[in-house]
Amino acid sequence: MRRLFGGVTLVGLLTGLVMGFGIAPREATQGNVQRIMYLHVPSVWVAYLAFGVVLVASIAYLVRRAESADRLAHASAEVGVLFTGLTIATGSIWGKPTWGTWWTWDARLTSVSILFVMYLGYLLLRGMIDDRERGARFAAVLGIVAAFNIPLVHFSVYWWRTLHQPPSLMKPGPGTMPGIIVAALLANFAAFTLLYVYFVTRRARLLRLEAEAEA
Amino acid sequence: MPDNWGFVLAAYGLAAVVLIAYWRFLSRREKELEDATAIRHDLRQGSSSHPRSEPASERPSL
Numbered sequence: 001m002r003r004l005f006g007g008v009t010l011v012g013l014l015t016g017l018v019m020g021f022g023i024a025p026r027e028a029t030q031g032n033v034q035r036i037m038y039l040h041v042p043s044v045w046v047a048y049l050a051f052g053v054v055l056v057a058s059i060a061y062l063v064r065r066a067e068s069a070d071r072l073a074h075a076s077a078e079v080g081v082l083f084t085g086l087t088i089a090t091g092s093i094w095g096k097p098t099w100g101t102w103w104t105w106d107a108r109l110t111s112v113s114i115l116f117v118m119y120l121g122y123l124l125l126r127g128m129i130d131d132r133e134r135g136a137r138f139a140a141v142l143g144i145v146a147a148f149n150i151p152l153v154h155f156s157v158y159w160w161r162t163l164h165q166p167p168s169l170m171k172p173g174p175g176t177m178p179g180i181i182v183a184a185l186l187a188n189f190a191a192f193t194l195l196y197v198y199f200v201t202r203r204a205r206l207l208r209l210e211a212e213a214e215a
Numbered sequence: 216m217p218d219n220w221g222f223v224l225a226a227y228g229l230a231a232v233v234l235i236a237y238w239r240f241l242s243r244r245e246k247e248l249e250d251a252t253a254i255r256h257d258l259r260q261g262s263s264s265h266p267r268s269e270p271a272s273e274r275p276s277l
Binding site for chain 1: 217218219220222223225226227229230233234237238241244245248249251252255
């Protein structure tokens with residue numbers, strides 16, 4: 001079953017690549033470097049999704065003390081950090097040819113860096129506390145507090161003047177992108193969501209096996 | 216604007232390396248834990264099917 005899901009995820013990723021490089025046209029202003037968008041934007045979507053799941057699972061853990069909820073939060077945070085790192089790195093690579101700089105302390109870039117550091121801290125906190133139950137409780141509180149940064153990241157481009165462009169998809173009102181570009185982006189959103197589910201289920205299973213091995 | 220294919224390649228290459236590395240980490244760790252679980256299971260079965268002999272030092276025979 002896991003192998004089948006892995007295969008479906010791989011097909012999804014390949015489809016996303018074909019859509020992004022074969023079907024979607026060359027963007028008129030930026031040229032082909034705009035194709036980084038099909039990697040960068042789905043990555044940040046997965047980061048939002050992962051940290052949203054951390055929030056829900058952390059609340060569930062504090063209410064019900066279910067270890068499965070704690071494992072889900074842990075696994076999701078790890079995958080979220082991975083994709084936030086990818087978002088920052090690919091954004092930086094995209095920024096150099098389009099903005100002329102690898103990095104600038106604008107509101108979006110700064111807030112997403114804070115998000116990255118907060119969840120990195122969440123993972124470090126889990127590793128630092130020997131008492132499993134206590135570590136899970138502290139991590140759950142941090143998982144809830146850190147989630148307040150997600151809307152800050154998303155709306156930073158509206159609240160402050162930034163070099164980073166406003167969202168093209170996840171925004172109110174009619175879209176401004178051509179349909180074929182939206183389709184390619186959505187294909188990659190779907191593929192990355194599958195990849196997120198694949199990674200999180202495997203990581204959560206690993207955490208269960210580790211707990212059993214330690215018991 | 217020039218196409219900057221090098222930047223595109225760098226972004227996708229980096230993502231591929233990171234994602235494959237994480238996938239390999241998961242697979243390797245999973246195998247290690249499954250092997251350890253199988254060994255523990257075998258040991259437990261072995262100890263239950265072969266009852267332990269009496270300790271030799273319990274009472275010295277005269």
